[in-house]
Amino acid sequence: MMKRIKIILAIFAMLLVGFNSYAQSSKNEISVEYGQFTLVEGGYLVGGVMGIMFSLGHFNFENTIMPGSLAVEYNRNVNSWFGYGGLASFEYVTSDTYSTDSEGNKTYGDKFNLGAATLMPTTHFFWFRNPTFGMYSKLGVGLGVAFGSDTSLFPAFQVSPVCMEFGGDKVKGLFELGVGIQGIAVLGIKRCF
Numbered sequence: 001m002m003k004r005i006k007i008i009l010a011i012f013a014m015l016l017v018g019f020n021s022y023a024q025s026s027k028n029e030i031s032v033e034y035g036q037f038t039l040v041e042g043g044y045l046v047g048g049v050m051g052i053m054f055s056l057g058h059f060n061f062e063n064t065i066m067p068g069s070l071a072v073e074y075n076r077n078v079n080s081w082f083g084y085g086g087l088a089s090f091e092y093v094t095s096d097t098y099s100t101d102s103e104g105n106k107t108y109g110d111k112f113n114l115g116a117a118t119l120m121p122t123t124h125f126f127w128f129r130n131p132t133f134g135m136y137s138k139l140g141v142g143l144g145v146a147f148g149s150d151t152s153l154f155p156a157f158q159v160s161p162v163c164m165e166f167g168g169d170k171v172k173g174l175f176e177l178g179v180g181i182q183g184i185a186v187l188g189i190k191r192c193f
Helices: 002-020 039-054
Strands: 028-036 059-065 069-077 082-100 106-129 133-147 151-167 171-180 185-192
Touching: 028 082, 028 171, 039 059, 039 082, 039 106, 069 106, 069 185, 106 151, 133 171
Parallel strands: none
Antiparallel strands: 028 069, 028 185, 059 082, 069 082, 082 106, 106 133, 133 151, 151 171, 171 185
């Protein structure tokens, strides 16, 4: 039994070495990415719930729109396991606010609007890569600007430990799982050149 386990582990190790030694013919990549469940959306939801709780239900939101994050990213592959680049993203949240009196009558207030734009350098660490499939992790830290009733700067980040790319040599799809300004789940398409 131990001999079989050693053989399976040796084959698995050779496959990983083979995947990682794939020579990346395309050094540059540009991708368009869409993410859901972002930090801005999470902050809005937590703040909304707290506002409802602290007002004992007299303050509320309706007609909320949270379309997610749209980003453009550039990545330069240095070697078979490391790449660096930058990312620009945008998202917004909008909602109607209202308060209720003791009889349940609604009084509408101002429309809540919040937008966020971010710029951040990113790094990619490839676990393995072959011509049709690869797995990597991504880390980005930068600055964002929030605008709505006022404008403010905030620190922005994206940590995506589990990411996948799939497709051909020149066009690939991508799927990323993580947390940050791009969201928990990110889908995209990249052009390699």
